[in-house]
Structures are given as structure tokens and as C-alpha cells.
Amino acid sequence: MSPENWTQVTGFVxxxxxxxxxxxxLLFLGLLGIYVVTATGNLLIIGLSWMDRRLHTQMxxxxxxxxxxxxxxxxxxxxxxxxxxxxxxxxxxxxxxMIQSYLYFLLGTTDFFLLAVMSMDRFLAICRxxxxxxxMSGHVCSQLxxxxxxxxxxxxxxxxxxxxxxxxxxxxxxxxxxxxSWPLLRLSCGDTRLLELxxxxxxxxxxxxxxxxxxxxxxxxxATVLRAPTASERKKALSTCASHLTVVxxxxxxxxxxxIRMSEAQSMQFNKGAxxxxxxxxxxLNPFIFSLRNEKVKQALRDALSGLRPMDVGDDEGHK
Numbered sequence: 001m002s003p004e005n006w007t008q009v010t011g012f013v014x015x016x017x018x019x020x021x022x023x024x025x026l027l028f029l030g031l032l033g034i035y036v037v038t039a040t041g042n043l044l045i046i047g048l049s050w051m052d053r054r055l056h057t058q059m060x061x062x063x064x065x066x067x068x069x070x071x072x073x074x075x076x077x078x079x080x081x082x083x084x085x086x087x088x089x090x091x092x093x094x095x096x097x098m099i100q101s102y103l104y105f106l107l108g109t110t111d112f113f114l115l116a117v118m119s120m121d122r123f124l125a126i127c128r129x130x131x132x133x134x135x136m137s138g139h140v141c142s143q144l145x146x147x148x149x150x151x152x153x154x155x156x157x158x159x160x161x162x163x164x165x166x167x168x169x170x171x172x173x174x175x176x177x178x179x180x181s182w183p184l185l186r187l188s189c190g191d192t193r194l195l196e197l198x199x200x201x202x203x204x205x206x207x208x209x210x211x212x213x214x215x216x217x218x219x220x221x222x223a224t225v226l227r228a229p230t231a232s233e234r235k236k237a238l239s240t241c242a243s244h245l246t247v248v249x250x251x252x253x254x255x256x257x258x259x260i261r262m263s264e265a266q267s268m269q270f271n272k273g274a275x276x277x278x279x280x281x282x283x284x285l286n287p288f289i290f291s292l293r294n295e296k297v298k299q300a301l302r303d304a305l306s307g308l309r310p311m312d313v314g315d316d317e318g319h320k
Contacts, residue, residue: 009172011093012187014084016177016272028085034284035078041287042067044301052300058136059125059240062118063290065145066247069114070283073107076100077178077279094168097179102160104279105181108255109206110152115248116210117144119217122241127224155202162195176272178279211252218245243290250285254278 018024045067049060080100084090092100121141124132163181166188174183181199185192221241228234254277291297 009094009168009170011091012097012168012172012174012179012184013090014092014177014179015090015173015175017081017084017090024085028082031078031082031085031280034280035074035082038074038280038284038287039071041291042071042283045287045290045297046071048297048300048304052303054296055300058121058132058138058141059118061138061141062114062121062145066111066114066118067286067290069107069111070286073104073111073279074283076103076107081177092179097174097184098160098164101163101179101181101184102156104178105159106152106156108278109155110148111251112206112210112255113148113151114145115244115251116213116217117148118244119214119248120144122244123217123220125240126221126237155206159195159199159202162198166190166192166195176275178275180271180275182271207252207255214248243294246289247282247286250282251278254282 018027046064049055049064077100080092121136124135128135159181163184166185167190168184168187169189170187172187174180174187176183185196218241221237225234225237228237254274291301
């Protein structure tokens with residue numbers, strides 16, 4: 001079709017949902033339950049790490065920001081899915097689709113950078129303990145988080161501009177449950193080669209670059225831990241990294257199939273499954289991974305539920 005005959009579509013239709021009413025009902029209940037648990041869990045981590053002085057450390061500062069990011073990520077995708085299932089209206093406007101796609105990849109990319117920053121924090125805490133407080137001051141931590149968001153914004157800016165400039169002249173059916181960029185590219189009637197190249201280079205650079213930084217950090221951590229004189233010291237050092245490493249494995253394991261497309265023949269169903277793991281399951285697991293084995297978080301939660309604060313306990317002991 002020649003450019004003069006293009007007719008820009010004004011909206012898209014998301015087809016990635018079951019047709020059976022029973023399956024839709026079960027999916028709605030499952031998604032609603034997951035969203036409530038995810039929001040509650042991540043908000044709890046944010047609130048506890050903000051209010052409890054015992055959690056005013058660098059590690060929990062980064063964890064608070066990670067929980068905030070995961071909460072935003074799941075909120076970009078799941079509420080729209082719930083509305084579609086509830087109303088039966090699968091349509092999404094062109095502007096909303098572009099915004100959802102941009103936010104999804106912005107948050108996902110920022111997630112990579114933040115996880116890399118957290119690995120650096122663990123490296124300095126274990127390998128450079130005497131200089132840790134100086135190297136990871138509150139000001140430095142804030143700058144690193146801000147840099148993660150800025151890097152994510154800059155990495156996604158160019159592909160977003162190229163995507164927004166593409167013509168879409170129909171059909172407008174997206175075989176997915178949200179506006180993922182790759183199904184959108186297939187619907188464009190313009191030349192997508194430049195965008196595909198830019199997206200591939202940037203996604204590969206972000207994924208492999210951040211993963212390389214994490215790998216180097218943990219290689220140094222492992223070398224330091226193995227030199228520890230006692231088994232208890234080795235176990236204590238490794239326990240502080242276990243939660244972060246678990247999240248890294250889940251995020252990078254799922255995202256490797258989303259951010260790098262080696263072949264267009266990949267199964268769309270497989271991509272949908274990887275997307276669910278990346279933007280729904282990971283935010284759900286995040287609070288449990290970082291809190292179930294963490295005694296400080298569990299104690300802070302117990303104190304919050306019982307109405308006690310560390311200051312209250314200290315005052316009571318001082319009056320005895």
C-alpha cells in the first residue's frame with residue numbers, strides 16, 4: 001500500500017484472552033487475587049522499610065525502590081486486563097496502547113539497572129566492608145536509583161519515538177493481553193527495519209550489560225566468601241545475597257525471551273507465558289522472596305501488626 005493511501009487506525013483490539021466464559025471468570029478471579037496480593041505485599045515492604053528505623057539501611061532503600069517499581073509494573077498491565085475481562089470490551093485506544101507499551105518497557109529496563117545497582121551494593125557490603133558506608137552513603141544511593149530511572153528513560157526514548165511514528169492502517173488485532181511492541185510491529189504497514197534494529201541493539205546491550213555487571217559482582221562476592229575463615233561467616237554473607245540472586249534469575253530468565261527475539265517464528269503462546277512471568281508473577285513473588293527469610297522484615301511486620309515500635313520498646317525498658 002502506498003503512503004498516500006494509509007489510513008491511521010485509532011485503536012487496537014487485544015485478543016490474548018480465553019473465549020470461554022468460565023475461563024474468563026477464573027482468569028478474572030486469579031488476576032484480581034494476584035493484583036491484590038502483589039499490591040499489598042509490595043506496599044508493605046515500602047511502608048515497613050520507610051517507617052521502621054531498623055530497615056533504614058542501603059539494602060532496604062534499594063528494596064523499597066524495587067518494590068515501588070514492581071508495583072508500577074504490574075499496575076500498567078493487570079488493571080486493563082481486569083477491565084477487559086469484566087466488560088468484554090477488548091479495545092484500547094491508540095494513545096493508551098502506546099503509553100502502556102512505553103511504560104512497560106521503561107519499567108522493565110529500569111528494573112535491570114536497579115538489580116545491577118543492588119548487586120554492586122552487595123559487592124561493596126561484603127568485599128569492601130570498611131569503606132561501605134562511605135561509598136554507599138545515602139546521597140550516593142539516591143543518585144544510583146535516579147541514574148537507573150534516567151538510563152531506562154533514555155534507552156526506551158528512541159524506540160518509542162520510532163514506534164509512535166509508524167503508520168498503522170489495519171488490521172488492528174493484537175494477539176496478546178497487552179500492547180507489547182513486537183505484536184504491534186507486525187501490524188504496522190510501514191518500514192519497521194530501523195526500529196527492529198535499534199530495539200535489538202538496545203535490548204541486547206541493556207540485558208547483557210547489566211547481567212555482566214551482576215555476574216562480575218557475584219564472582220567477586222563468591223571469591224571473598226570462600227576466603228572467610230568460618231562456615232557461619234560464609235553462610236551469613238551468602239544469605240544476604242540469596243533473595244536478590246533469586247529475583248535476578250527469575251527476571252533475566254523470563255526477560256531473555258522478551259527483549260531479544262532471535263527468530264520471528266517463536267511461538268506467540270510461549271511469549272505470552274514469558275510475559276506473564278515477567279510482569280505478573282515476578283512482582284507477586286518479590287515481597288515473599290525478600291521477606292520470608294529476612295528476620296528484620298518479619299520482626300518489623302510483627303511489631304507493626306501488634307502496634308509496637310522500636311522506640312516504644314526502648315522507652316519501656318528505660319523505665320524499668
